[in-house]
Amino acid sequence: xxxxxxxxxxxxxxxxxxxxxxxxxxxxxxxxxxxxxxxxxxxxxxxxxxxxxxxxxxxxxxxxxxxxxxxxxxxxxxxxxxxxxxxxxxxxxxxxxxxxxxxxxxxxxxxxxxxxxxxxxxxxxxxxxxxxxxxxxxxxxxxxxxxxxxxxxxxxxxxxxxxxxxxxxxxxxxxxxxxxxxxxxxxxxxxxxxxxxxxxxxxxxxxxxxxxxxxxxxxxxxxxxxxxxxxxxxxxxxxxxxxxxxxxxxxxxxxxxxxxxxxxxxxxxxxxxxxxxxxxxxxxxxxxxxxxxxxxxxxxxxxxxxxxxxxxxxxxxxxxxxxxxxxxxxxxxxxxxxxxxxxxxxxxxxxxxxxxxx
DNA sequence: AAGCCGGGGTG
DNA sequence: CACCCAGGCTT
Numbered sequence: 001x002x003x004x005x006x007x008x009x010x011x012x013x014x015x016x017x018x019x020x021x022x023x024x025x026x027x028x029x030x031x032x033x034x035x036x037x038x039x040x041x042x043x044x045x046x047x048x049x050x051x052x053x054x055x056x057x058x059x060x061x062x063x064x065x066x067x068x069x070x071x072x073x074x075x076x077x078x079x080x081x082x083x084x085x086x087x088x089x090x091x092x093x094x095x096x097x098x099x100x101x102x103x104x105x106x107x108x109x110x111x112x113x114x115x116x117x118x119x120x121x122x123x124x125x126x127x128x129x130x131x132x133x134x135x136x137x138x139x140x141x142x143x144x145x146x147x148x149x150x151x152x153x154x155x156x157x158x159x160x161x162x163x164x165x166x167x168x169x170x171x172x173x174x175x176x177x178x179x180x181x182x183x184x185x186x187x188x189x190x191x192x193x194x195x196x197x198x199x200x201x202x203x204x205x206x207x208x209x210x211x212x213x214x215x216x217x218x219x220x221x222x223x224x225x226x227x228x229x230x231x232x233x234x235x236x237x238x239x240x241x242x243x244x245x246x247x248x249x250x251x252x253x254x255x256x257x258x259x260x261x262x263x264x265x266x267x268x269x270x271x272x273x274x275x276x277x278x279x280x281x282x283x284x285x286x287x288x289x290x291x292x293x294x295x296x297x298x299x300x301x302x303x304x305x306x307x308x309x310x311x312x313x314x315x316x317x318x319x320x321x322x323x324x325x326x327x328x329x330x331x332x333x334x335x336x337x338x339x340x341x342x343x344x345x346x347x348x349x350x351x352x353x354x355x356x357x358x
Numbered sequence: 359a360a361g362c363c364g365g366g367g368t369g
Numbered sequence: 370c371a372c373c374c375a376g377g378c379t380t
Contacts, residue, residue: 042363042365043364043365043366044365044366045369046366046367047365047366049369068363078367079365081363081364081365081366082363082364082365082366083363083364084362084363085363136365156359156360157359158359181365195368196368196369197368197369198368198369218367254363255362256363256364257363257364258363264368294364294365295364295365296362296363296364296365297361297362297363297364298361298362298363336364336365337364337365337366338364
């Protein structure tokens with residue numbers, strides 16, 4: 001009788017304590033698994049579930065997604081973040097239709113060549129949809145492996161990451177049929193027991209072989225990212241309404257909030273009147289609303305909203321770039337979260353002002 | 359190797 | 370506030 005392997009322990013644990021009720025778990029439909037995996041990139045399960053359900057209700061199959069214009073897809077991602085994912089998702093769907101005959105490729109290397117899909121996501125799709133034997137390396141797996149095998153160094157560096165991929169390969173169960181449950185077990189363990197904050201080592205199936213636990217280093221591994229001070233930026237945004245509709249501006253396809261609708265911005269070195277002129281709007285009075293602070297991965301942003309009732313001049317034709325939206329239409333518009341918050345605030349303020357005038 | 363790309367949860 | 374999450378792409 002040989003000792004239980006790493007994979008054995010996880011597989012045994014998964015049967016009793018793993019998750020079994022996630023919406024994308026009870027399917028082998030590559031389209032659904034792919035959609036879930038893209039949404040789950042750098043995004044927690046609880047945040048994804050409602051977006052996943054809503055997306056699938058709008059686009060139940062890949063062909064429908066590929067045929068839809070991007071503007072119809074973006075709103076379904078509004079609020080989820082990392083909007084390059086939805087642009088890549090859409091491109092990906094079109095590539096699968098045009099270059100793969102509408103069938104999702106089965107080879108992990110072919111999957112990884114699709115836009116927005118790297119090695120880990122490609123392997124996850126291949127494992128869950130096609131039962132292929134391959135490792136993944138997401139945040140959960142990295143944390144579990146760093147602790148169980150005592151891997152030092154920040155996992156973002158190439159050397160550490162290479163070591164982790166090597167470990168992930170070596171520890172894979174021998175049978176391809178066990179792989180999907182094994183991968184699921186790794187992620188479940190990382191999400192529920194081997195968490196960043198207070199890991200529940202007492203309940204962990206690996207606690208008697210865990211190097212970090214043996215050495216009293218559970219709280220030191222994995223080693224955190226070397227931190228640096230984030231720059232501080234500020235931005236004025238215009239809340240312009242004509243009494244019924246509000247003015248929005250489409251952001252360029254790349255960069256922050258790429259492709260989403262946002263509010264017209266007044267650059268730091270720009271005059272508000274100058275911007276109003278550019279927008280062909282005449283405003284009687286500007287009202288500063290409460291500033292909103294928002295943090296990104298790489299900088300902090302303070303948004304200063306400026307509210308004004310305007311008379312739109314005919315020069316500003318509604319186009320792909322500028323759109324006037326009613327409060328009703330806002331619900332289905334592709335807005336980033338901080339902008340949505342500001343607009344909600346403004347709607348409340350404008351309603352109050354209007355009532356006060358009556 | 360480092361920067362860019364969101365929003366939310368956690369301690 | 371720091372840190373991280375079912376990462377990948379660009380420079």
